Amino acid sequence: xFIDSEINNVNGLIKKMSSLVQSNIRxxxxxxxxxxxxxDTTINDEIVNQYEKLIDxxxxxxxxxxxxxxxxxxxxxxxxxMVDDLERIGDHAEDIKNFSLKLRGTLEERNPEIxxxxxxxxxxxxxxxxxxxxxxxALAVKTIKADDEIDAMYxxxxxxxTNYPIKSHTAQNFVIYTTLIVKYIERIAxxxxxxxEWTVYIVAGIFKDEIQD
Amino acid sequence: xxNVFSVKNVDLFYGEKHVLKNVSFDIPEKQVTAFIGPSGCxxxxxxRCFNRMNDLIPSCNIKGEIHFHDRSVQEINPIELRTRVGMxxxxxxxxxxxxxxxxxxxxxxxxxxxxxxxxxxxxxxxKKASLYEEVKDRLxxxxxxxxxxxxxxxxxxRCIAMKPEVILMDEPTSALDPIATLKIxxxxxxxxxxxxxxxxxxxxxxxxxxxxxxxxxxxxEVIEFSSTISLFKNPKNKKTEDYIxxxxx
Ligand SMILES: Nc1ncnc2c1ncn2[C@@H]1O[C@H](COP(=O)(O)OP(=O)(O)O)[C@@H](O)[C@H]1O
Ligand SMILES: [Mg+2]
Numbered sequence: 001x002f003i004d005s006e007i008n009n010v011n012g013l014i015k016k017m018s019s020l021v022q023s024n025i026r027x028x029x030x031x032x033x034x035x036x037x038x039x040d041t042t043i044n045d046e047i048v049n050q051y052e053k054l055i056d057x058x059x060x061x062x063x064x065x066x067x068x069x070x071x072x073x074x075x076x077x078x079x080x081x082m083v084d085d086l087e088r089i090g091d092h093a094e095d096i097k098n099f100s101l102k103l104r105g106t107l108e109e110r111n112p113e114i115x116x117x118x119x120x121x122x123x124x125x126x127x128x129x130x131x132x133x134x135x136x137x138a139l140a141v142k143t144i145k146a147d148d149e150i151d152a153m154y155x156x157x158x159x160x161x162t163n164y165p166i167k168s169h170t171a172q173n174f175v176i177y178t179t180l181i182v183k184y185i186e187r188i189a190x191x192x193x194x195x196x197e198w199t200v201y202i203v204a205g206i207f208k209d210e211i212q213d
Numbered sequence: 214x215x216n217v218f219s220v221k222n223v224d225l226f227y228g229e230k231h232v233l234k235n236v237s238f239d240i241p242e243k244q245v246t247a248f249i250g251p252s253g254c255x256x257x258x259x260x261r262c263f264n265r266m267n268d269l270i271p272s273c274n275i276k277g278e279i280h281f282h283d284r285s286v287q288e289i290n291p292i293e294l295r296t297r298v299g300m301x302x303x304x305x306x307x308x309x310x311x312x313x314x315x316x317x318x319x320x321x322x323x324x325x326x327x328x329x330x331x332x333x334x335x336x337x338x339x340k341k342a343s344l345y346e347e348v349k350d351r352l353x354x355x356x357x358x359x360x361x362x363x364x365x366x367x368x369x370x371r372c373i374a375m376k377p378e379v380i381l382m383d384e385p386t387s388a389l390d391p392i393a394t395l396k397i398x399x400x401x402x403x404x405x406x407x408x409x410x411x412x413x414x415x416x417x418x419x420x421x422x423x424x425x426x427x428x429x430x431x432x433x434e435v436i437e438f439s440s441t442i443s444l445f446k447n448p449k450n451k452k453t454e455d456y457i458x459x460x461x462x
Contacts, residue, residue, distance in 0.1 A: 003458070003459070030399050067418060068458065069421070069445045069446075069457045069458055070445065070447065070448055070453075070454050070457055071416070071448065071458065072458050073445075074446070074447070142225065159295065205446065205447035
């Protein structure tokens with residue numbers, strides 16, 4: 001089947017783009033955890049953007065050539081949507097990198113909840129991508145549910161940041177940039193959720209508001 | 214939504230050969246219903262049941278019920294039935310007479326004599342079949358001089374002149390080029406305002422483009438019947454999935 005090999009090809013591209021995004025986001029978070037120390041990252045968002053364009057083009061070619069139906073059609077449609085989420089995670093890796101650099105020289109202690117939230121968000125990205133690669137609906141549904149925990153942690157962390165005593169210029173920087181970074185982490189988890197929802201769409205043909213259990 | 218035909222537990226045999234197997238579903242009114250499936254799976258056979266064309270085949274034996282509205286087709290006079298349920302075939306088959314006479318033939322056979330009445334009916338039917346503009350200056354010319362696509366639209370006009378309720382079409386564009394095919398497809402889209410259309414097609418793009426409902430046939434069974442969009446987007450049966458994604462058949 002032509003279409004099988006064409007879809008395999010697209011999946012291969014998604015895997016490459018995903019591992020790039022996973023690497024970028026890990027490096028950005030590493031930079032954040034070191035308060036912008038270790039500036040020596042290889043984060044390259046431009047390549048991620050090029051992957052997005054390439055995958056969109058390949059998908060459009062498949063639509064023209066194969067006029068796919070059923071699961072094939074859902075897969076191509078979902079991939080086109082999903083690369084958008086991957087690309088946004090890539091953007092946020094870049095954002096986190098930039099704001100982490102602003103944390104340089106701040107002496108304030110990070111709320112340990114943030115470390116837990118970071119781990120969970122990274123796990124969500126990995127699981128979402130894994131669920132797509134293996135077409136694992138159960139893992140996708142589990143990932144979608146994990147987003148509620150992220151949202152709850154986000155609310156708690158923001159609450160504690162609003163109560164943070166601002167007595168110095170570095171404390172001010174610390175609160176502002178930490179807030180932004182935490183916001184980006186929350187957004188990243190949303191995009192991971194979307195990716196998992198697209199997996200469910202491909203496998204079961206249902207959109208996010210129809211997903212049960 | 215009203216149903217025009219209701220098919221219940223139909224089994225059909227040609228001699229020993231079991232060609233339709235326990236087929237049940239309804240044909241909705243003023244919608245386009247497409248029959249798809251591998252060749253030889255019984256699509257044309259079921260289509261012919263709707264206007265009792267299978268009566269002409271001596272070895273044919275039908276069990277089960279086919280209702281046209283509230284009456285069994287077996288209770289309806291076949292001539293009346295075929296007037297109300299017209300048919301268009303794969304190969305355009307105009308009579309070797311003028312374009313005008315082709316369309317006037319059926320109504321004349323039914324006793325229509327008034328010249329003006331016949332003329333109006335022919336013009337109206339040709340217009341409805343989107344053919345009038347192309348042939349209005351040569352209505353007296355022989356129909357066999359028309360192109361294949363025009364001949365097929367003439368056959369549709371001939372069918373329309375009988376004022377049918379249903380038009381059955383058996384692969385009506387298989388013998389036509391892409392432009393002529395597109396014209397017939399556009400025509401079908403207009404005709405469904407007024408008529409119920411059942412079309413057999415081996416072209417899945419055609420089924421997905423022009424039909425509202427689709428029945429997928431395999432080896433004499435109707436595997437799946439549903440709205441066309443849902444059948445092509447998310448079929449319920451694995452066999453349908455395999456067929457429409459080209460992984461089988
Ligand atoms: N007049 C007939 N006598 C015997 N067998 C027939 C006759 N017409 C069709 N068949 C057989 O019935 C089966 C279904 O045919 P048909 O309805 O024409 O299939 P389709 O339209 O799906 O291609 C085929 O196996 C065909 O050979
Ligand atoms: Mg046939």
